[in-house]
Amino acid sequence: MNNLLNIIAGLGSSFRSKMIRLGAGTRLFFLIIIYSADSFKRIGLTIREIYFTGVLSLVIIVVSAFFVGMVLGLQGYYTLEKYGSSEAIGVLVALALVRELGPVVTALLFAGRAGTAITAEIGLMKATEQLSAMEVMAVSPIARIIAPRFWAGMISMPILATIFSMVGILGGYFIAVLVIGVDEGAFWSQMQANVDFSNDIVDGAIKSIVFGFACTIIALFEGFDAPPTAEGVSRATTRTVVISSLAVLGLDFILTSFMFV
Amino acid sequence: MEELISINNLSFGYGESTLHKNINMKFSRGKVSAIMGGSGCGKTTILKLIAGQLQPKSGEIVVDGQVVHDQGREGIYNIRRKMGMLFQHGALFTDLNVFDNVAFPMREHTNLPENMIKDLVLLKLNAVGLRGAQKKMPSELSGGMSRRVALARAIALDPDIIMYDEPFAGLDPISMAVICDLIRSLNDALGATSIIVTHDVAETFSFADYIYFLADGEVAAEGSPKQLLASKLPFVRQFIHSEKDGPVPFHVDAPTYGVDLQL
Ligand SMILES: Nc1ncnc2c1ncn2[C@@H]1O[C@H](COP(=O)(O)OP(=O)(O)OP(=O)(O)O)[C@@H](O)[C@H]1O
Numbered sequence: 001m002n003n004l005l006n007i008i009a010g011l012g013s014s015f016r017s018k019m020i021r022l023g024a025g026t027r028l029f030f031l032i033i034i035y036s037a038d039s040f041k042r043i044g045l046t047i048r049e050i051y052f053t054g055v056l057s058l059v060i061i062v063v064s065a066f067f068v069g070m071v072l073g074l075q076g077y078y079t080l081e082k083y084g085s086s087e088a089i090g091v092l093v094a095l096a097l098v099r100e101l102g103p104v105v106t107a108l109l110f111a112g113r114a115g116t117a118i119t120a121e122i123g124l125m126k127a128t129e130q131l132s133a134m135e136v137m138a139v140s141p142i143a144r145i146i147a148p149r150f151w152a153g154m155i156s157m158p159i160l161a162t163i164f165s166m167v168g169i170l171g172g173y174f175i176a177v178l179v180i181g182v183d184e185g186a187f188w189s190q191m192q193a194n195v196d197f198s199n200d201i202v203d204g205a206i207k208s209i210v211f212g213f214a215c216t217i218i219a220l221f222e223g224f225d226a227p228p229t230a231e232g233v234s235r236a237t238t239r240t241v242v243i244s245s246l247a248v249l250g251l252d253f254i255l256t257s258f259m260f261v
Numbered sequence: 262m263e264e265l266i267s268i269n270n271l272s273f274g275y276g277e278s279t280l281h282k283n284i285n286m287k288f289s290r291g292k293v294s295a296i297m298g299g300s301g302c303g304k305t306t307i308l309k310l311i312a313g314q315l316q317p318k319s320g321e322i323v324v325d326g327q328v329v330h331d332q333g334r335e336g337i338y339n340i341r342r343k344m345g346m347l348f349q350h351g352a353l354f355t356d357l358n359v360f361d362n363v364a365f366p367m368r369e370h371t372n373l374p375e376n377m378i379k380d381l382v383l384l385k386l387n388a389v390g391l392r393g394a395q396k397k398m399p400s401e402l403s404g405g406m407s408r409r410v411a412l413a414r415a416i417a418l419d420p421d422i423i424m425y426d427e428p429f430a431g432l433d434p435i436s437m438a439v440i441c442d443l444i445r446s447l448n449d450a451l452g453a454t455s456i457i458v459t460h461d462v463a464e465t466f467s468f469a470d471y472i473y474f475l476a477d478g479e480v481a482a483e484g485s486p487k488q489l490l491a492s493k494l495p496f497v498r499q500f501i502h503s504e505k506d507g508p509v510p511f512h513v514d515a516p517t518y519g520v521d522l523q524l
């Protein structure tokens with residue numbers, strides 16, 4: 001009986017602390033919005049962060065995209081060939097990338113590459129009292145540190161997802177057309193005829209914006225909220241990856257069920 | 262004598278605990294005041310309370326006629342614009358080099374043209390003897406050098422109130438004498454109010470105007486160096502003559518040794 005009570009109490013307290021963190025994260029989001037005007041005055045900061053989160057993520061995005069596209073080309077070809085419709089390979093690769101893999105895989109890579117960097121950097125700034133020092137100099141760390149990283153993430157993520165889809169299609173093209181020998185005209189014309197702008201491309205873009213928001217705000221919050229110790233920062237960094245990944249997959253299911261069903 | 266900062270009946274503690282009980286302090290314009298006390302007695306915490314980074318449990322802190330913790334964000338920022346603070350561990354911005362660290366407050370709070378900022382930064386760096394290190398990153402500096410850069414940053418805007426958290430820690434005797442002079446001359450030239458947290462008895466007694474001793478969360482003694490040197494309080498005598506035995510405990514509160522060793 002007592003054990004059962006303990007379990008329920010444990011569940012309750014863990015739920016409660018998660019809710020408190022969710023509330024604190026929401027509060028951080030509103031603070032970012034409030035201080036954004038301030039931070040746009042120093043637009044150089046945001047551009048610098050776009051370089052760190054976006055441009056430096058390009059290599060991993062391009063390489064992964066090419067491989068994902070090639071795998072899609074191979075798998076798709078073998079399956080479609082059984083039904084004698086191997087020309088549809090272009091549609092399959094493009095739809096898979098634009099609707100799902102582009103936004104989702106980009107977001108997962110983004111969380112691992114840029115999200116962890118953001119969390120670790122902000123956590124260490126906090127641990128070494130850099131954020132406190134800024135506060136005492138009457139400069140808001142939200143305006144100066146957090147908001148530029150937020151907007152950089154929001155801008156970078158959709159662009160990265162687009163690049164991912166484009167490179168992935170090239171990967172599929174490379175395998176299907178250049179290696180296997182599917183007819184090039186059929187590859188492109190089927191794709192053009194069957195990928196819809198407002199349904200497929202816009203929906204994919206919406207996904208990438210939502211994922212970008214989730215990954216960036218989670219990384220920022222975890223860093224900002226990290227206990228100011230080496231251990232605290234390392235745990236926060238791990239949490240960024242775990243929570244971002246789960247959030248991306250969960251959100252993807254929800255968005256997909258609204259968009260494509 | 263005019264008080265720029267006064268702390269009235271302040272109580273504070275992290276979480277449930279109490280660190281400060283009923284503290285009263287006054288810091289006058291144009292004077293260098295020192296706060297001394299054992300490690301962990303809450304000196305850094307007092308500076309953070311004055312800067313409005315922590316909320317007192319009771320009592321109030323008045324800076325220039327305004328109650329710090331009653332201010333909104335804007336109000337607190339307005340008060341802080343008059344302050345400079347040297348953090349105990351420097352707290353330099355690790356993504357900026359030495360020059361940009363010192364220029365940071367100027368770029369944030371003034372519209373000075375870049376060539377003027379350059380002159381001012383070099384002036385401040387020269388004062389702490391680090392003009393030659395302007396291009397270095399904080400990770401390339403020694404502990405003592407970082408605190409000197411942090412000192413230059415704290416005084417970058419010639420603030421009315423300057424708080425130094427252990428400005429002498431990690432300095433060799435020569436730098437120490439220079440920094441001592443610097444603090445004194447800044448204070449006198451600007452008519453600033455300086456608060457120094459320090460353990461260095463000899464230096465403090467030689468140049469502070471007023472000294473507070475903290476112990477057990479209370480002000481255990483206060484007065485000018487002369488008054489304190491003449492003081493008969495055992496606590497003050499122990500601190501000044503650095504005696505191991507006396508009312509100030511070296512150990513943090515603990516059960517007896519036997520209990521911890523499970524004898
Ligand atoms: N963020 C914090 N959370 C909880 N307790 C803290 C925190 N910061 C300090 N303390 C505790 O408050 C007490 C006073 O800390 P403070 O840093 O003010 O000491 P100090 O007088 O500056 O010591 P030192 O001379 O060693 O720098 C210490 O016992 C410390 O354990």
Ligand SMILES: [Mg+2]
Nearest residue numbers: 304305349426
């Ligand atoms: Mg301290």
